[in-house]
Amino acid sequence: xxxTHPGLQLQRLAGAIPVWHGRIIEADLLPVCESxxxxxxxxxxxxxxxxxxxxxxxxxxxxxxxxxxLICLTLPLSAVQxxxxxxxxxxxAASRMQRAAYDLLGIRxxxxxxxxxxxxxxxWSEGAYPxxxxxxxxxxxxxxxxxxxxxxxxxxxxxxxxxxxxTHDDYPFVQVEGQGVHEIPVGPVHAGxxxxxxxxxxxxxxxxxxxxxxxxxxxxxxxxxFEINSLYDGCKLAGRVSGDSTVAYAxxxxxxxxxxxxxxxxxxxxxxRALFLERERISNHLxxxxxxxNDVAFSFGFAQFWILxxxxxxxxxxxxxxxxxxxxxxxGGVRAGIDESGKQTLLAECEMLEREVRLLRSxxxxxxxxxxxxxxxxxxxxxxAARLGLCGLAxxxxxxxxxxxxxxxxxxxxxxDVQMATHRNGDVAARVIVRFDEIFESLRLQREIMANLLxxxxxxxxxxQLPANGFGIGMVEGWRGEVMVAIxxxxxxxxxxxxxxxxxxxxxxxxxxxxxGNIVPDFPLINKSFNLSYSGHDL
Amino acid sequence: xxxxxxxxxxxxxxxxxxxxVLAAPMLTGWVNQCQAWLQNRSGAGLLQPYxxxxxxxxxxxxxxxxxxxLFRITPYIVFACMWLAAAIIPILAVDLPFSQAxxxxxxVGVFALARMFIALAAMDIGTSFGSMGARREMxxxxxxxxxxxxxxxxxxxxxxxxxxxxxxxxLAHHQFVLYPSLAFAGLAFxxxxxxxxxxxPVDNPSTHLELTMIHEAMILEYSARHLALIEWAxxxxxxxxxxxxxxxxxxxxxxxxxxxxxxxxxxxxxxGKLALAGAALALLETVSAKMRIFRAPxxxxxxxxxxxxxxxxxFLLGA
Numbered sequence: 001x002x003x004t005h006p007g008l009q010l011q012r013l014a015g016a017i018p019v020w021h022g023r024i025i026e027a028d029l030l031p032v033c034e035s036x037x038x039x040x041x042x043x044x045x046x047x048x049x050x051x052x053x054x055x056x057x058x059x060x061x062x063x064x065x066x067x068x069x070l071i072c073l074t075l076p077l078s079a080v081q082x083x084x085x086x087x088x089x090x091x092x093a094a095s096r097m098q099r100a101a102y103d104l105l106g107i108r109x110x111x112x113x114x115x116x117x118x119x120x121x122x123x124w125s126e127g128a129y130p131x132x133x134x135x136x137x138x139x140x141x142x143x144x145x146x147x148x149x150x151x152x153x154x155x156x157x158x159x160x161x162x163x164x165x166x167t168h169d170d171y172p173f174v175q176v177e178g179q180g181v182h183e184i185p186v187g188p189v190h191a192g193x194x195x196x197x198x199x200x201x202x203x204x205x206x207x208x209x210x211x212x213x214x215x216x217x218x219x220x221x222x223x224x225x226f227e228i229n230s231l232y233d234g235c236k237l238a239g240r241v242s243g244d245s246t247v248a249y250a251x252x253x254x255x256x257x258x259x260x261x262x263x264x265x266x267x268x269x270x271x272x273r274a275l276f277l278e279r280e281r282i283s284n285h286l287x288x289x290x291x292x293x294n295d296v297a298f299s300f301g302f303a304q305f306w307i308l309x310x311x312x313x314x315x316x317x318x319x320x321x322x323x324x325x326x327x328x329x330x331x332g333g334v335r336a337g338i339d340e341s342g343k344q345t346l347l348a349e350c351e352m353l354e355r356e357v358r359l360l361r362s363x364x365x366x367x368x369x370x371x372x373x374x375x376x377x378x379x380x381x382x383x384x385a386a387r388l389g390l391c392g393l394a395x396x397x398x399x400x401x402x403x404x405x406x407x408x409x410x411x412x413x414x415x416x417d418v419q420m421a422t423h424r425n426g427d428v429a430a431r432v433i434v435r436f437d438e439i440f441e442s443l444r445l446q447r448e449i450m451a452n453l454l455x456x457x458x459x460x461x462x463x464x465q466l467p468a469n470g471f472g473i474g475m476v477e478g479w480r481g482e483v484m485v486a487i488x489x490x491x492x493x494x495x496x497x498x499x500x501x502x503x504x505x506x507x508x509x510x511x512x513x514x515x516x517g518n519i520v521p522d523f524p525l526i527n528k529s530f531n532l533s534y535s536g537h538d539l
Numbered sequence: 540x541x542x543x544x545x546x547x548x549x550x551x552x553x554x555x556x557x558x559x560v561l562a563a564p565m566l567t568g569w570v571n572q573c574q575a576w577l578q579n580r581s582g583a584g585l586l587q588p589y590x591x592x593x594x595x596x597x598x599x600x601x602x603x604x605x606x607x608x609l610f611r612i613t614p615y616i617v618f619a620c621m622w623l624a625a626a627i628i629p630i631l632a633v634d635l636p637f638s639q640a641x642x643x644x645x646x647v648g649v650f651a652l653a654r655m656f657i658a659l660a661a662m663d664i665g666t667s668f669g670s671m672g673a674r675r676e677m678x679x680x681x682x683x684x685x686x687x688x689x690x691x692x693x694x695x696x697x698x699x700x701x702x703x704x705x706x707x708x709x710l711a712h713h714q715f716v717l718y719p720s721l722a723f724a725g726l727a728f729x730x731x732x733x734x735x736x737x738x739x740p741v742d743n744p745s746t747h748l749e750l751t752m753i754h755e756a757m758i759l760e761y762s763a764r765h766l767a768l769i770e771w772a773x774x775x776x777x778x779x780x781x782x783x784x785x786x787x788x789x790x791x792x793x794x795x796x797x798x799x800x801x802x803x804x805x806x807x808x809x810x811g812k813l814a815l816a817g818a819a820l821a822l823l824e825t826v827s828a829k830m831r832i833f834r835a836p837x838x839x840x841x842x843x844x845x846x847x848x849x850x851x852x853x854f855l856l857g858a
Contacts, residue, residue: 184667184750191759192747206832295751297743297829303578369740369828520671521832524748 002068003039005032010071015259016410018069019473026085029075033064033090041066042389042402043091044475045484045501046098048077048105050133053490058082058107061499063473063484069408072473072486077107086112093389093506104131104223119216119538122169130224176202176210184520188217195534199523206519211512218538226498231257231331231466234495238485239326241500242536247273247280248478249500249536250329252485255410255474257331257495260487261463268456269333270412275449276325276334278442281479282353283312283324285435285442288531292432293364295525296373304360308353315349333460343450350443361436374429378514378526381426390510392481392503394530397434398426404477412452416445428529438479468492480504480533502536545636552626552635559625563778564588564771566817573821588774595767603664603760613660614761614768620653621775630782631805632794633704633711642701643691646783647684650735653772654680661757668749672756675832679741679753682839683734686727689846693724694787696853703786711790719856723849725788729823730842732780734835736773739824741835744773751829781816785809 001010002020008028010020024032033043044063051059057079064071075084086109088095098109099118106129108115117126124130176183181202188196196217202210222241226234238253239246251273258265265273286309293301313323320328320336328336338346364370380390385398395402404410405418421437423430470489475482481503488497507530514526568585575582602611626637627646641649658676661669695701697718698709734741737754746752749759758769786793789812794805830838 182667184671186750190747191749191752191755293828295748297739297746298827299574299745300578300825303580307579367828369830372834373828373831519832521751523750 002066002071003032003036003041005035008032013259013472014262015472015474016255016264017404017408017473017475019072019259020069021072021074021471021473024073024075026075029062029073030085030087030090032073033062033087036064036066036071037090039066041071042391043087043093043506044070044482045486045499045505046087046094046101047486047499047501048082048101048107048131049488049497049499050105050131051490052079053133058105060084060101060107061486062087063486063501065402065408065482067407070473070475072471082107083110084108085110088112088114091389092387093509096509097505103129105129106132116172119219121216121219123219130221135224171214173200173212173214174210178204180204181209188214197534201520201523203520206521208515208518208520208523211515211523213508213512215508215534216538218535220535220539222539223497223499226495230494231463234498235329235331236327238498238500239329241539242502242533243324243326244284244533245280245478245480245483245502245536246324246326247276247329248476248483249485250327251277252474252476252483253487253498253500254329254331255476256472256485256487257463257466257474259472259474260466260470260489261331263332263461263463265333265461266456266458267412268337268453269459271449271453272334272337272459273329274412274416275338275446275453276320276328277476277478278446278449279312279316280325282439282442282446283309283316284479284531285439286312286357288528289360289364289432289435291528291531292374292428292525293370295528296370298367298370301360301364301370304356308356312349312353315345319345330460332463333458335459337456337459338450338453343453346446346450350447354440354443357436357439364432371429373522373525374432375427377428377522378518378529379425379427380510380514382424384513385426385510388510388513389506391506392477393434393438393479394431394507394510395481396420396422397430399424402482404475404482408475410476412449415452416448418445428525431529465493466495478503480531481507500536500539502533504532504534504537507532508537548634548636551632552637555631555635556622556626559630559778559782560622560771560775563625563774564592566778566781566813567774569814569817570777570821570824573818574825577821577825588770592767592771595762595770596764598763600763600765602762602765605665606760607663609656610660610663610760611765613656614765614772616656617653618768618772618775620649620656621772621779624649624779625775625782627703628779628782629704629707629786629790629793630809631802632798633707634795635704638702638704643695643703643706644688644701646703647687647691650776651680651684653776657757657769661760664760666760668752668756668759671750672753672759675753676757678832679734679835679839682836683731683842686839686842686846687731687735689843689850690724690728690731690787693720693846693849693853696850697721703783707786707790707793710787711793718853720849720853721788723845723852725784727842727844727846727849728784728787730838730845732784732820733823734839734842736777736780738820740827740830741838743829753832778813781813781820784816785812 010022013019013021041064044065046062049059058077060075060077062073095114096118098112102108103117103120181204184201186199188198198214200212201208229237235250235253239250241249286305290302290305316325317323319342328334380398382399385395385400390398390400401422403420405413406420419441421434423433466489468491473486475484484501486499487495490496511530515523565585568588572582627641658673661673694706698706700706737744742753761769792808794801
């Protein structure tokens with residue numbers, strides 16, 4: 001039992017990772033959160049669900065993690081006035097999740113100090129809550145299970161007012177006042193081809209006094225779309241929440257579904273999943289290391305790392321059918337295996353990568369100009385990181401020693417003895433070092449996985465129907481951090497509510513702190529060293 | 540100066556003007572190509588800048604509603620300034636008619652004029668990036684200009700002239716002498732060249748990160764023919780700067796005015812020098828990273844110091 005509290009009944013869910021789930025009453029929520037925090041735990045995710053179809057009200061779900069595993073608390077909310085006590089004073093990372101939960105479902109955190117909208121821009125009006133089951137939208141109508149009709153001219157011709165949308169998106173940014181302070185608004189359209197996000201800098205000269213982010217420009221209604229998808233289509237959709245983490249999302253989704261269906265995939269499938277996940281980690285780290293070179297105008301590094309990444313992606317396409325390994329993981333197993341010659345290809349690739357990355361690492365580390373830009377830039381002290389709940393790769397670079405492959409090791413990671421890479425400094429240089437270390441560790445894991453991968457008959461066991469009233473959580477350490485997917489079923493069959501959670505939720509607010517005191521032209525470098533997801537956050 | 544001589548001079552001047560304006564984008568293409576090779580990439584080829592210019596000239600210009608005449612006229616002024624600068628510098632031959640019109644100090648003024656207009660146009664549009672770029676550009680240029688003047692003064696001291704033809708004449712056509720003072724001035728000039736042409740390590744001409752830009756931030760709002768003229772002017776500026784470098788430090792082999800027979804050899808030699816300088820620039824850029832903007836003053840301070848050292852050495856050693 002990860003935590004004990006009088007009156008709190010927790011039940012261990014079946015599945016690959018240790019998850020305890022239980023209902024909680026409102027009065028217990030804050031004390032339980034506090035005791036988890038005081039015990040060194042963190043907030044993982046917060047979302048709501050509409051359960052009025054059973055005659056119940058809404059529910060708030062909070063997932064916490066400590067050394068013993070995940071704790072999922074469900075707080076029933078009234079159907080008439082759905083609100084709950086604000087937990088952002090305990091876990092600052094909760095603030096944006098609470099605001100998003102209000103925008104999408106209309107459940108409000110009482111007395112939260114920040115009640116501004118977050119994911120709602122001008123696409124739907126105030127008072128409309130897309131994730132409510134009775135939400136009226138031309139795509140969904142009354143029957144949620146039927147596929148959405150094509151957006152006809154009818155929908156386009158309607159004026160914004162009739163559509164329930166606004167033409168203006170008034171968002172009250174926090175103003176910094178004082179002599180000589182001015183604002184630099186950046187984005188959401190940028191000079192390069194990157195995802196959209198708005199950054200409001202308050203600066204004096206080149207020095208940043210405050211940065212405020214405004215995200216949500218790529219809100220695609222993914223959570224709503226999950227409601228009408230079948231189990232297997234849902235896995236495809238999960239793999240597209242954030243394209244750079246497709247393996248992590250698909251695995252987390254499959255893990256949650258398998259937990260509900262109580263299915264354990266064949267061994268070979270678990271090994272293959274770990275192989276895919278490590279390959280995803282290596283390819284993203286290679287790409288980021290290249291970009292970090294590019295951002296300090298060291299294009300040589302950029303070109304070299306991307307040559308390596310391209311080689312890896314081509315091997316993926318050749319062996320597994322997709323460059324980024326999309327749809328390689330399905331509920332119950334995997335879709336692609338590997339044969340002897342494939343193993344030889346990958347072992348040769350490992351050797352090449354090990355040699356080349358070692359060389360490039362020495363180039364980066366011995367380059368005075370590059371190091372001058374990296375060291376001390378965008379520093380997040382370990383205390384701040386702990387308080388704000390910085391997680392994943394960026395967290396490990398600030399002494400937050402959390403890695404789901406170590407702490408909540410699901411099979412096959414329990415047999416792999418993963419060495420976590422951490423650093424104390426929390427600056428761009430530390431995040432570069434952690435990336436390098438993780439590449440080498442992933443190469444080692446990849447070799448070990450291949451030594452353990454024996455030929456099996458089945459790549460996947462079928463997961464047909466999910467039982468009614470099911471709940472499952474899957475969590476995987478993606479390259480950016482912990483990726484979580486929660487699945488609720490109400491009726492028997494397919495998922496009724498799916499909540500994917502990206503580690504970027506925790507880390508975006510920390511970026512606002514990392515830039516303070518730095519100069520404006522260093523922001524792209526700091527931003528890239530975190531490399532957070534817009535798509536995975538905006539949903 | 541008799542009549543046939545004048546016609547010849549004008550012909551020479553026109554040849555140089557045309558050649559420079561047509562060849563300048565190729566120099567940019569060459570630098571980019573060398574960089575691509577140094578980074579293990581295949582590169583876009585020497586002609587890519589021409590394709591870009593062609594594309595831009597075929598597009599419709601988009602101009603902000605609140606742009607004034609200043610914004611529209613700036614690309615033409617900048618282009619004209621750079622072309623004029625290229626006309627003053629003895630590139631193909633010495634003693635061309637235009638070069639009598641202005642000395643090195645005026646040349647620095649021509650560059651400054653173009654910079655002033657582009658900075659004003661950047662602020663005219665009222666975006667935060669424009670003002671940010673203009674502010675940074677002014678920081679860099681007001682430190683680069685004195686260093687450039689010092690470099691010119693060192694060369695002028697040796698040749699007793701502030702006219703570029705005079706300097707080239709003195710250095711190219713007299714007995715070959717090694718000037719230690721010029722070595723220092725040459726180093727200072729390279730630094731100024733990097734800073735003034737928005738090259739790494741001061742600026743990054745190929746970046747898409749708007750917050751890090753200096754020169755690019757000022758021209759973010761330009762499109763189509765305006766952008767084409769500014770890009771072309773940037774190529775001309777790089778060409779002009781490298782030509783100044785050649786004129787001051789490697790003038791050997793330049794053609795005499797009116798000597799048609801010497802022209803082919805001079806052109807071949809010039810192409811060789813430009814190619815070498817472009818490759819050296821690409822190498823320099825490939826091995827360095829961009830420095831923080833507040834390191835730029837130190838960097839340019841070094842240039843100024845080197846140029847002053849050159850001048851002192853000239854006084855002390857007379858060489």
